[in-house]
Amino acid sequence: MDKIKAKLQQIKENNLYRQIKYLNKPQDKYTTINNKKVLLMSSNNYLGICNNEEVKKSAIESINKYGLGSGGSRLTTGSYDLHKKLEEKIAKFKGYEDAIIFNTGYMANIGVISAICDEDYYIFSDELNHASIIDGCRLSKGKTIVYKHNDIKDLTNKINEINPKHGIIVTDSVFSMDGDICKLDEIVKIAKKHNLISIVDDAHATGVIGKTGRGSSEYFNIKPDITIGTLSKAIGSEGGFVCANSDIIDYLINKSRSFIFSTALSPAVIGASIKSFEIIENNPYLVKKLKENVEYLCKGLKNIGFDINRETPIIPILIGDEKKAIKISESLLEEGIHIPAIRYPTVKKGEAILRVTLMATHDFCDIDLVINSIKKLI
Numbered sequence: 001m002d003k004i005k006a007k008l009q010q011i012k013e014n015n016l017y018r019q020i021k022y023l024n025k026p027q028d029k030y031t032t033i034n035n036k037k038v039l040l041m042s043s044n045n046y047l048g049i050c051n052n053e054e055v056k057k058s059a060i061e062s063i064n065k066y067g068l069g070s071g072g073s074r075l076t077t078g079s080y081d082l083h084k085k086l087e088e089k090i091a092k093f094k095g096y097e098d099a100i101i102f103n104t105g106y107m108a109n110i111g112v113i114s115a116i117c118d119e120d121y122y123i124f125s126d127e128l129n130h131a132s133i134i135d136g137c138r139l140s141k142g143k144t145i146v147y148k149h150n151d152i153k154d155l156t157n158k159i160n161e162i163n164p165k166h167g168i169i170v171t172d173s174v175f176s177m178d179g180d181i182c183k184l185d186e187i188v189k190i191a192k193k194h195n196l197i198s199i200v201d202d203a204h205a206t207g208v209i210g211k212t213g214r215g216s217s218e219y220f221n222i223k224p225d226i227t228i229g230t231l232s233k234a235i236g237s238e239g240g241f242v243c244a245n246s247d248i249i250d251y252l253i254n255k256s257r258s259f260i261f262s263t264a265l266s267p268a269v270i271g272a273s274i275k276s277f278e279i280i281e282n283n284p285y286l287v288k289k290l291k292e293n294v295e296y297l298c299k300g301l302k303n304i305g306f307d308i309n310r311e312t313p314i315i316p317i318l319i320g321d322e323k324k325a326i327k328i329s330e331s332l333l334e335e336g337i338h339i340p341a342i343r344y345p346t347v348k349k350g351e352a353i354l355r356v357t358l359m360a361t362h363d364f365c366d367i368d369l370v371i372n373s374i375k376k377l378i
């Protein structure tokens with residue numbers, strides 16, 4: 001107990017202490033945090049679907065038809081025809097032969113990497129990959145080789161050095177803290193050349209990049225062997241998914257521990273997700289508006305001295321010092337704008353950022369307000 005207390009104290013002294021903030025209203029562009037109304041500039045609800053009336057209705061109808069809890073794991077009694085319907089929908093949306101749903105994107109990443117990578121596998125992983133990919137590497141029996149962020153030359157050198165017989169290349173498509181996009185076209189080509197399995201995490205790409213929001217495959221017009229994703233961001237619901245050919249999916253159903261040993265998602269969130277995909281397919285203006293907001297914010301930030309070019313709604317404003325980043329974030333909150341300070345270990349020490357995320361429901365006035373407030377505080 002003393003050791004835990006000492007470690008907690010250390011976290012506080014290093015300005016790395018975090019506390020949970022509780023929302024009192026739905027996750028729309030405005031919400032209330034600790035009972036204070038705020039303009040939310042930090043949500044992953046990129047298309048504003050979390051609180052959509054049709055989606056909520058679909059969740060309620062699913063509960064009425066199937067009940068609340070799924071009542072079992074996927075291979076026992078927890079799989080409903082509704083799960084199958086969503087899996088077929090996701091496979092089609094992403095242009096793959098097959099798909100399966102995991103309970104979260106985190107569980108999908110750890111479940112896929114650990115199921116595929118045996119002792120004789122090498123895992124080539126981008127240094128800025130999401131924690132769930134890192135944890136998947138740690139859980140697997142394979143040997144992990146980290147390559148420099150988005151650095152194809154470093155990746156190629158590392159593959160050539162080892163010349164692996166079996167292996168994977170795994171990368172976020174949209175990096176969760178930096179908002180930049182991986183070089184998927186080159187990665188898929190390199191993977192093919194070396195007979196490696198290419199795996200991309202489309203958590204922040206699904207519903208976001210590509211002309212109709214289908215993610216990195218649409219953006220690059222190229223398909224990695226496996227695309228992983230989450231239903232908890234632009235889809236506005238909960239859950240993770242994996243798209244691949246039917247042999248890979250069949251293998252994961254049989255071998256992936258985070259798929260097998262956890263109770264299946266509630267029909268409520270499955271029904272909601274099915275409706276969300278329909279909404280994205282039928283309302284292309286949502287993806288378009290999100291892109292317009294990204295362009296508008298980047299232009300505005302450039303005017304106040306931040307040269308940040310992004311094609312995704314994740315806009316990192318580099319502050320550096322942890323204490324300063326917290327101070328700015330707190331001052332913004334006093335003005336009614338929620339932009340969190342992201343610190344180590346999520347980003348490197350001394351590279352704290354204000355991480356702005358945009359939604360399709362923001363308008364240009366909201367963005368102007370944010371730019372003016374940041375300008376005052378920097």
Ligand code: PMP
Pocket residue numbers: 104105106107109130132172174175176201203204230231232239240
């Ligand atoms: N991958 C990335 C890149 C993420 O940002 C996240 C969530 N922060 C996940 C995976 C995990 O997804 P989920 O929240 O559904 O567990």
